[in-house]
Amino acid sequence: MKVDRRFLPVIGPLLLLALWQLMISTQWVKPVLLPPPGETLAHLGTVIASGAILPDVWATVYRTLASFAIAVAIGVPLGVMLGASEGAYRSVEFVIDFFRSTPSSALIPLFLLIFGITDINKIAIASFGAMLIVLFNSAYGVMNAKKTRVMAAQIMGVSRWHVFKDVLLMESLAQTFVGLRSAVSMALVIVIVAEMFIGSETGLGHRIIDAQQVFNVKDMYCSILVTGALGYLLNLLFLLGEKKLIHWSGKA
Numbered sequence: 416m417k418v419d420r421r422f423l424p425v426i427g428p429l430l431l432l433a434l435w436q437l438m439i440s441t442q443w444v445k446p447v448l449l450p451p452p453g454e455t456l457a458h459l460g461t462v463i464a465s466g467a468i469l470p471d472v473w474a475t476v477y478r479t480l481a482s483f484a485i486a487v488a489i490g491v492p493l494g495v496m497l498g499a500s501e502g503a504y505r506s507v508e509f510v511i512d513f514f515r516s517t518p519s520s521a522l523i524p525l526f527l528l529i530f531g532i533t534d535i536n537k538i539a540i541a542s543f544g545a546m547l548i549v550l551f552n553s554a555y556g557v558m559n560a561k562k563t564r565v566m567a568a569q570i571m572g573v574s575r576w577h578v579f580k581d582v583l584l585m586e587s588l589a590q591t592f593v594g595l596r597s598a599v600s601m602a603l604v605i606v607i608v609a610e611m612f613i614g615s616e617t618g619l620g621h622r623i624i625d626a627q628q629v630f631n632v633k634d635m636y637c638s639i640l641v642t643g644a645l646g647y648l649l650n651l652l653f654l655l656g657e658k659k660l661i662h663w664s665g666k667a
Contacts, residue, residue: 450633459637472641474617475606478534479649482541482602490546490598491591494553495584504554515551519544519605523612537609544605545598552594556587592657599649607642619645 435452438444450458462468497504519540526543530536610620619642626635 448632450636455633455636455640458633459640462634462637468622468638468641471617471619471622471638472645474615475603475610475619475642476645478537478541478606478610478618479599479603482538482606483545483599485538485542486545486549486598486602487595489542490549490594491553494550494591494594495557495587497550498554498557498587499583501558504558511547511551514543515547519601520608520612523609527613532614536613537606537615540609541602541605545602548598548601549591549594552597553587553591556590556594557583559587559590588661589657592653592661596650596653596657599653600646603642603646603649 432452435449439446439449439451497507522540522543526536526540530539606618607620607623609615610618611624615621619638622638623635623642626632626638
């Protein structure tokens with residue numbers, strides 16, 4: 416049976432809900448630890464309708480977007496400059512890969528010492544983690560630009576500046592957008608973790624850990640679902656933007 420393509424995105428969530436209900440029905444997990452999906456979604460509708468969860472959503476969105484904006488402002492120009500000179504990139508490659516491979520949560524104590532228990536701390540550590548991803552992808556996007564197009568422009572006598580601006584940069588955009596999508600997801604993850612473990616009064620991370628501590632499991636799962644939906648939405652927006660702005664990607 417052929418399924419209409421418009422309904423394909425719905426299949427995954429429905430399967431997830433079915434598996435969730437199956438786990439409850441077969442008592443794989445006790446309902447006290449995992450409430451039925453119907454009850455959880457009903458509670459989610461209640462907290463959204465009442466506006467109780469909205470301040471936490473806005474706080475997390477603000478921190479994530481602020482972190483991402485800082486990461487882009489630093490990571491893209493720096494990545495492009497390093498990518499334009501492969502020797503310069505190789506000279507700092509170890510430092511970039513070292514910190515990129517270090518879990519950002521392991522650096523929380525360091526950022527606590529520097530910035531204290533403030534919103535700036537959460538934004539700074541998320542910016543740092545996201546910036547490394549943006550920098551890495553921007554640099555490799557420039558370094559891996561199609562050599563044939565670069566050589567064709569040089570043969571036609573195009574200046575080095577225009578080769579860099581009109582060929583290298585344009586060729587690097589596809590890889591850079593991959594980095595941007597990964598970076599916004601990383602920023603959200605780090606912000607959530609920071610909200611859990613660095614003194615917060617608002618944010619989805621704070622709401623999740625607070626609900627877990629008082630054993631309000633419905634609210635905990637609702638907050639987790641909202642966090643997942645937020646991450647999915649951010650990724651979807653960047654994917655749509657990438658398709659619109661880099662329509663030539665993958666073409667010869």
